[in-house]
Amino acid sequence: MARNVLVVGExxxxxxxxxxxxxxxxxSRLSDxxxxxxxxxxxxxxxxxxxxxxxxxxxxFTNDDAEYDVFRSDQWLIAVLAAVEQSSPDVILIAxxxxxxxxxxxxAFRLDTAAAMDCTMVQDEGGALQVTRPAYGGNALATYSFASSPAVATVRAKSQDPIAPNAGATGESVALPGVGExxxxxxxxxxxxxxxxxxxxxxxVVSGGRGLGSPEGFELVEALAAAIGKDKAAVGASRAACDLGWYPPSQQVGLTGKVVTPDLYIAVAISGASQHMAGCSGxxxxxxxxxxxxxNIFKSARFGIVGDYKQVLPPLIEAIKAAK
Amino acid sequence: MHLVVCAKQIPDPETPPSAFKIDPAKNEVIPAPGIALVLSQFDGIAAEAALRIKEAAGDTKITVISMGAESAQQAIKQVLAMGADEGVLLQDPAFDKGDPHTTAKVLTAAIKKLGDVDAVFCGRQAADWDWGVAGILIAEGLGWPVSIIAKGVTLEDGKVRVQRVIEDGYETVDLPLPAVVTVSNEFGEPRYPKLQQIMQAARKTVTTWKAADLGLDPGEVGAAGARLKLERLYVPEKEGKAEIMQGDTPAEQAQQLVAKLQAAKIL
Structure with a gap:
């Protein structure tokens, strides 16, 4: 079924x-x-x-006004509503x-419809849109359909594939009206x-958790990341570790932190609470x-070492350095 | 001043994943034995934000409202014990099985009925369904400005100053009152009530309002009013067990792991 889809881009x-x-x-896949x-x-x-x-x-649909460079939802809302007016979308996708x-x-409120948040799947199911999102800290997945239109959905980063670039494709640019208060x-x-x-x-990404026992534990975690390579590896932390003040909240991996999808995720002294796994299971x-x-972390891991990180990390750092 | 805190009672999110079960026929979580119902942690932090404003401003009333079952009285009592003044339980079978939009509609109607509210504080999201929309929808329903995921909140000169968490740091913004603010874990820990406060909370008033008290038509709330239809609730399959390195010493285990990673071309 052909659908008009509007994406709120950034x-x-x-x-x-x-x-x-x-x-x-x-x-593109939904538009059909x-x-x-x-x-x-x-x-x-x-x-x-x-x-x-x-x-x-x-x-x-564009507006180059620098007022929009800082996000203020009431201003953005008026601009996006103008684009909705002009494009009659059946589905609106937002990051x-x-x-x-x-x-x-x-x-969703202004359009008298509903918004589904943090969706990891958006798909056509027999002509109707269905979205799936994690709930209960990632313990469950919930699939919804919409009883109102347009369907508004926010979509989790890295959950969807871009299309293969359609080189040379052109389109129409429409200027949106002036910025509001x-x-x-x-x-x-x-x-x-x-x-x-x-x-x-x-x-x-090498992450440390509450099991490190002290903020000093992150020194070993950082050393492991450095051994892998400063240009390759970054250091993350669980919410428990951030809430204890052991590591900056900007490095928090999880449902209320950042969602990361590296090639390799090393969880050091992290139990694997669902809300943490929501941030790294990709x-x-x-x-x-x-x-x-x-x-619980061993259920999601491919490889594991059962042991005290203080004993395991120093030889692991040496072995990685030696393997280079 | 009159501040409102929205509170939700949820199954303890620290429930081990192994105890988490779903009834596929009802699309419902099966209450796990021994798992307590608790105040959603972000709502406790929202209450803390309101209490600190009350302490700074003086002459402030805090009303805690909660939509839920009779048991949600406990969540209300907890915020009362922290220092809130009055509680309102929004309870009606017509509210059941709604979506976040119908929940926000009920909360909005209650805040309108309270009448003289200057600011509303919500947790950044309920720690069970993780929607993170109630505060925003309440703001829309009231026609008030909103700022979300706050790590700091202060009130002065008819304005609320919010430090909001953004992707690469924090932003400080001012909103005119009345306004809605949702509060994040970066704000800090909520206070723990003293025994005496818990006893005082038992004597504080909790009013119950039903759909009719709020002027809501049963057709616009709960399952009847929901625009999001839950088709399926399920537990995602986990891939299984990790391959554990079997060396006798940490050094051997580390060597093994590096060898595995090299073989799999991961390192």
Whole structure:
């Protein structure tokens, strides 16, 4: 069944985000001959639009006003509603991001419909849209259909595949009307980021948990990451470790932290609570190092070492250095 | 000032995954034996945020509201014991089996009925279904501004100042009152009530409101009003057990692991 799909895109430095590419991929598959549109808001939006056409968009709704560079949901809402007005979508896909989390429910409310959040599957089921999302901290999956239209869904990063780039594809750019007022005044912004490689971008993530016993335990975790390579491996932490103040919240992996999908995830002294697994279960290979052989983490891991990390990590660091 | 805290009672999220079971016929979680019903942890943090504002401002009333079964009285009592002043339980069979939008509709109607509210505090998400939309939908329903996933909240000069968690750090924003704020774990731990406070909470008033008290038509809430239809609730299959390195010493195990990783071309 042909569907019109509208994607709320995000971009930085003139390039649509990876997630925007993924959303356009999902939109292309769902559209089945319907129209795929994308909204892009902020400085450089009309420039970023060109890159969305090979990714699956037929029409880009843009506004280059720098007011949109800082996310204020009430302003974004008015712009996206204007794009909805012009594209009559059956489905609206939004990233489960800082912007998407706040925008999607508001959009659903204004359109008198419903929003499904943090979906990992969006699919056609006998002509109807169905979405699946984790619940109960990842212990369960819940599949929903919509009794109202348009269906609004936020989609988890890395859960959808982009389409193979359709080189040379062109589309139409439509300028959205001027920016509206916001009731939110942005006073300041503080960047809290680990130096160097970010955990979402790293090929290898080495994470530590409460089982480290003290913040000093992270020194060994960091040494393991360094042995693998500063350009390859980044250090993460469980929520328990972050809540105890052992590691910065910016490095938290899990449902309320960051979702990472590296080639290799090494969980050190992490029990594997569902809410943590929600943030790393998309990793290609998981290695668990834990002294409790019954720890839940071993259920998701491909390889494991049962032992005290203080005994295991030093020889592991040496073995990895020697293997290089 | 009058602040509202929205609270939800949920099965203890620390339930071990092995005890987590679903009834596929009913699409419901089977209550695990020995698993307590608790206040959703983010709602406890939202209550803490409201209490700190009350302590700073003085002359402030905090009302805690909860939609749920009779047992949700316990969640309300916990926030009362922390220091909130009054409780309202929103309980009606018509509220059951709804979606986050119908839940927000009920909470919104209750806040409207309270009337003189200056700010509403919610947890960033309920720690069972993890939707993270109630606070935002309440703001929409009331026509108020909203800021979500706060790590810091203060009130001054008719404004609420929020430090909100964003992808690469924090942003400080001001919203005019009345407003809705959802609070995240980065805010800090909620206080633990003292025995005396728990005893005082037992004497605080908890009012129960039904759909009719809120002027809600049973057709617009609960299962009847839901736009999201739960088709299937299931436990995802886990791939199985890890291959455990069998060396006698940590050094041997480490060597083995590196060899395995090299063989699998992972390292």
């Amino acid at each position: 971009f930085s430095e003139g390039e649509p985000s990876t997630t925007t590419h993924e959303l356009l991929g999902a939109a 001959g319907g129209a795929v549109g994308v909204t892009l808001l902020g400085s450089g939006a009309s420039g970023a639009a060109a890159a969305t056409f090979p990714a699956g968009a037929g029409k880009a 489960q991001s800082t912007a998407g989390r706040e925008l999607a429910p508001r959009l 916001s009731r939110t005044t942005v006073i300041g912004r503080e960047k809290v980021e680990a130096e160097g490689l970010q955990i979402q971008d790293a090929a290898v 990793s290609k290979t998981i290695i668990a190092i834990n002294k409790d052989s019954e720890a």
